[in-house]
Amino acid sequence: MxxxxxxxxxxxxxxxxxxxxxxxxxxxxxxxxxxxxxxxxxxxxxxxxxxxxxxxxxxxxxxxxxxxxxxxxxxxxxxxxxxxxxxxxxxxxxxxxxxxxxxxxxxxxxxxxxxxxxxxxxxxxxxxxxxxxxxxxxxxxxxxxxxxxxxxxxxxxxxxxxxxxxxxxxxxxxxxxxxxxxxAVMAGRLPYAWIEQTRPGGQILTPWGTAYDNGVLVRLTVHGDGTASGPVVGEAAFMRLRSHDIPLGHAARLGDIIDTSTSAATTTTTVPPDEVAMGDGAFSVGLHLPDVRSGVFYDDGPEHYEVLLYHVPSDSVASVKITPETTATGRYSVRQHGPRRLWDEAETAHTWWTDHGRPAQTRYGLTISRTQQQVWLDQPSTMVTSAVPAA
Ligand SMILES: C[S@@+](CC[C@H](N)C(=O)[O-])C[C@H]1O[C@@H](n2cnc3c(N)ncnc32)[C@H](O)[C@@H]1O
Missing domain, CATH: 3.40.50.150 (Vaccinia Virus protein VP39)
Structure with missing residues (x-):
């Protein structure tokens, strides 16, 4: 053999x-x-x-x-x-x-x-x-x-x-x-040329994601009216199409952004940071904060890590450090600085996710037309209106 x-x-x-x-x-x-x-x-x-x-x-x-x-x-x-x-x-x-x-x-x-x-x-x-x-x-x-x-x-x-x-x-x-x-395609930027060049009834399969969460695999069926729609069919973390890369400003990569601000506001949260930054929760949060980068950085084994949220244009940062002690108490200290309070925004999106029954990634789908790129939950008629405005 x-x-x-x-x-x-x-x-x-x-x-x-x-x-x-x-x-x-x-x-x-x-x-x-x-x-x-x-x-x-x-x-x-x-x-x-x-x-x-x-x-x-x-x-x-x-x-x-x-x-x-x-x-x-x-x-x-x-x-x-x-x-x-x-x-x-x-x-x-x-x-x-x-x-x-x-x-x-x-x-x-x-x-x-x-x-x-x-x-x-x-x-x-x-x-x-x-x-x-x-x-x-x-x-x-x-x-x-x-x-x-x-x-x-x-x-x-x-x-x-x-x-x-x-x-x-x-x-x-x-x-x-x-x-x-x-x-991978960035949310809101699926090339319409792919739809124009696919036969009605044909399919488009692509990795897709937000700056926050990259990502999932979507399979769209092209319709005779020039639209395409279909569900998320699985996970797929791919490098992005070149023109869909998101520059990180002065940092070479997200892990290089060290929160040294002396002006950071410090608050306490009981929202589990892993739900905000990983898995189905992160995917949903990312739909509401599509231009925010998120990262998880491990320090010393799987129980010690930091969740970092970063918005490049406004230089806004939020960070949460997780240790066995914070996990045991269920209370986490959050640092935020910059014009956007990213953790607060992520918490609001996390609340949307829990209020909707914590949907898995595969309950979402997309409908793409020449002018609009919409995300839906369970069926195309249930638009997630606040998610990912068309680029
Ligand atoms: C994960 S690799 C592809 C793996 C490949 N299918 C294989 O079997 O080796 C992604 C490729 O997409 C290419 N790429 C990125 N943006 C592109 C674009 N806008 N048009 C065409 N290719 C692109 C990259 O240069 C890279 O070679």
Whole structure:
């Protein structure tokens, strides 16, 4: 059995390999799409360089693991073996790719537009299943597009590989039966071009999220009236489409924002910070505070952490430190400074969430038209009116 077949078998055992994709996945070797110089997470959130020629054992272990492998940092400005924390391209976690391919619900004869070619590996899986002529893929980064085109060709696949901004779709190949994005869309900014270029009855599958919470997977069906709607179908934390990145101002990343303000207002809350910053609660809060960044930073084991909320344009910050003692008392000290009282806003959104029965992410959905992007709860007629104004 080849290493690729071992990975396929391992994913089948844990039930993460949909049957319809099992053979396809076993046949397309991930190693053919992973460059010789990559970075692999050391489990502390720091991508470490691994070279195929210098460390073939670790390189192969990374390639045939059910983990993402980082192929670009800082839009190519960080040159291997240097490292940094800004991941700008990777081959995604295989089980996540397969969940998405399964959710895409492709059938023989379908045409697919893929946004975010990356290594070309997902493109190859689509070609293997549907045939080269049925697959178009767009990558914004010229070096990555060239890599993918060559890797695909060497592996015997010749889809249409376009270098450009996937947010505009690719009209020459339209209409498509399916659009799949492997980079996340910001709430309120789902490219309408994707809807225009999808056949009525066709579907769009994309990671979607707010600045606060990134994110979920949504599957929209395109209607004959030029709208598209559909539910959240699962979780999916992806890097964002390039033009949807949210700059952090002076900080390189959220964890660098240290609350040193002497003018912070200090209050006490009994709202559990984990509900505001993680899971279903965070997703709902994010719908009401779509331009606020949130982060959870662990200090010393899972019981010691800090929740940080940050609004870049107004330089407003809220922070809450959680320890076993605060968790035992259920009372947490909150620091807030800047023109927006972010914790108070998050608490109001959290109250909305609890008042509505603590909905799970999968109870939400989206309706997109040329002029509006609406979030709904349970059915399209129940708009969450305060959530995510159209950008
Ligand atoms: C998670 S990676 C894609 C993984 C890829 N499907 C694979 O199998 O290797 C996301 C990719 O989306 C690309 N990307 C980001 N914004 C884009 C845009 N506006 N148009 C096209 N590609 C974009 C990034 O450069 C990156 O290569």
């Amino acid at each position: 080849s290493k690729q077949q071992h990975l396929a078998a391992a994913l089948s055992e844990v039930g993460k390999l949909p049957l319809s994709w099992a053979n396809v996945f076993a046949e397309v070797d991930r190693a053919a799409f992973v460059p010789a110089k990559v970075w692999f997470d050391d489990e502390h959130g720091h991508p470490q360089p691994i070279g195929r020629d210098t460390d073939p054992v670790r390189w192969q272990a990374a390639v045939y693991s059910n983990e993402p492998v980082v192929t670009q940092l800082d839009h190519g400005r960080t040159v291997w073996p240097d490292t940094s924390l800004l991941v700008t391209s990777s081959t995604s976690q295989p089980s996540m790719m397969l969940i998405m391919l399964d959710a895409l619900d492709v059938h023989e004869g379908h045409t697919v537009l893929e946004i975010g070619t990356g290594t070309g590996y997902n493109t190859a899986l689509l070609c293997q299943r549907l045939g080269d002529d049925h697959v178009t893929t767009i990558e914004v980064d010229p070096a990555l597009a060239t890599w993918a085109r060559e890797a695909l060709s060497d592996a015997g696949y010749r889809p249409w590989v376009v270098c450009g901004d996937g947010a505009t779709g690719w009209p020459p190949g339209a209409p498509y039966d399916r659009v799949i994005a492997t980079a």
